[in-house]
Amino acid sequence: MVKIDPNRLMGDLKRLRSFGATGPGVVRLSLSPVDLAAREWLAARMTEAGLDARIDGVGTVFGRSRNSGPALLIGSHTDTQPTGGWLDGAMGVMYGLEIARALAENDATRHLAVDVASWIDEEGTFSGLLGSRSFVGDAVDESIRGATNRQGERLEDVLKAAGLAGRPRARFEAGRQVAYLEPHIEQGGRLEAIGKSIGVVTTIVGLREARLRFTGQRNHAGTTPMAIRRDAGAALVAFIARMNDAFKQLADADTVWTVGRINLDPGSMSVVPGAADMYLQFRDANTARLQAMDQRLAELVRDFNVQNAAQNAVSVELQTIDEPIEPVSMDATLAEHIARAAEALAPGQWLRMPSGAAHDAQVIARCMPACMMFVPSIGGVSHDFIEDTAEEHIVLGCQVAATAAASMLLEASAKRS
């Protein structure tokens, strides 16, 4: 059986962490100097592992196996959030590197091809999921042209300054890459809460984002009796209560919805709010449920306006913010390889679950079968300096991924021959 080297894996993870280390966390924003240095290091480490490694025209580090296909592509991202954890993305890339090495060290698997990718800008410093979108053939030049980071630096300029502009971009090689595996930290608290070690991802949830704008009448908070107020803030609060009740009727245990932001205008203690905005996001693994929630939300808005028009009170307008993102199913056959490996290495310690977060895998799934696996996040925390995973889970996860990877590739080779 393929054996990963826990010390080598942990050593590489810690070395990668040193690029941008900030307390227990990491600040390694896409294409920042420290991120570029980490990419150079990663490419060199891939080369040492026998891969043909390069940084491509958008910044993705791509290590191509020198073996002929069928190839398994293992990837994730090494960029971080502004206050990032050390494993978010990084762990999956280091798994890929370690698995490429481990397969090469085993007589039964040394002929197999593992390509490894660190997709640029998964976290959206400039343009989210840029590397994977470029890989699958999206017209990313449009995304690149308009993109700036929070400091206003233009992505085009940054790519030029880094010497990347004009380089070839890694692209999907049909006929070679037959499957994509993305190992990742869970970023939620479910595995920990029920004491499991491995999550086999069934679906990456779909997502809706909307702004609801309530319009009433700004007025003096002392002289305007409650009975004649048109308080946009009070209407917003009442609407959320109704929405919560309605969504609870439609939800299952995995459905989530969040009001992440509320603005009352003008935001003064002495003024009845004349306008109020709420920013709503909801996610679910089931397209039909998302559509039912879309529809229910539209009905709530319509009902609210009908009821309030009668009283000349507050009106509400629903504004969608981005295109809806539909759920993406992970490939069931690939998931079965992971499940078998998990059951062999940690019997009863794994479960199937959706991914509540977005990942490059949802993009890559557009050109080949894709799968994901999770290890537990301590306290369910991510996008925070204190994000962490127990070392035993990191090591176990890599061994499960390596075992599954070998099994996927052996099956693919058997099919092809």
Next chain:
Amino acid sequence: MVKIDPNRLMGDLKRLRSFGATGPGVVRLSLSPVDLAAREWLAARMTEAGLDARIDGVGTVFGRSRNSGPALLIGSHTDTQPTGGWLDGAMGVMYGLEIARALAENDATRHLAVDVASWIDEEGTFSGLLGSRSFVGDAVDESIRGATNRQGERLEDVLKAAGLAGRPRARFEAGRQVAYLEPHIEQGGRLEAIGKSIGVVTTIVGLREARLRFTGQRNHAGTTPMAIRRDAGAALVAFIARMNDAFKQLADADTVWTVGRINLDPGSMSVVPGAADMYLQFRDANTARLQAMDQRLAELVRDFNVQNAAQNAVSVELQTIDEPIEPVSMDATLAEHIARAAEALAPGQWLRMPSGAAHDAQVIARCMPACMMFVPSIGGVSHDFIEDTAEEHIVLGCQVAATAAASMLLEASAKRS
């Protein structure tokens, strides 16, 4: 009977409006160049009316009658909000000036003393109600020392630059001024809603302000199941619903409460809020009811924390922002003079009502009997450029105030002799 001159009144109001006119509204912030120019004009106009007029050491324009007492003091303010209406405060001062002239033109009342004041900074550009507080003998030097406007200009420097620092300050003259009358626009929509023309103020409401801070756990909005969230924003919304129910039980038709501002932290669509603040204000004319609301709010906070401690969920902390302001009763005898004048001039067209807004009268009431009267605000709007009052109401209000003023002074003179 005393007769005011509508044309003279409206002419003066329009002339005063020209200082800082901005569209239909006025921007005349305390001690700004245009406000100082308006004060010079007002003092000159008082002098023409036979008053001994000066701008005092804090900026209050004080026109003292040359007649001996007992004197009626009529006042309000000529400074405005950053986006002020043309009548808020200004109307009451112009009423005072017109009433002083009207009484002097009538043989039966020419011996009566009307002092007129435009109190500085009622609106709190530097320090709210400064002029009236100085007049009643508050230690305002402390307020002055720390006070700056939004541009960071220090009040001390502004008073010096205007040549006012060191001038004597107008002070209450016990034995002379026996009553205070402040006519004002309603700033609410009640008179208009029921088709009345004059409000006789019974009480200036008391006020409480508090911040409620909810503390939960910031988390990923996609990967954190609803069941294990500690969503501070959702807790805030649920709390407001309970508070609304509880306050409705305690309220009468005049009780008001307002959540004017809500902040969710970090305020991102993809993050479950880990903290949430709401800013609450409530007002009522009845001290016992305010205290009952204080107590109910504290109970709601305690109950909320007890319930949530059990679930290790969200906690809430109640922080008071300013000292409580207690309701101030207007003098019933003075109010009766206004009511009689209103009934004589506009039978059935007036009502008794509380003032939901703060006014200089609540300060002046500390040294002498005080009263207020309102005229309707169109659409209930104030603190906005479009604030307005029908000319017929402006004129009627001044005639009612003049009639009441004469009646108050004649009664006071009769008592003294």
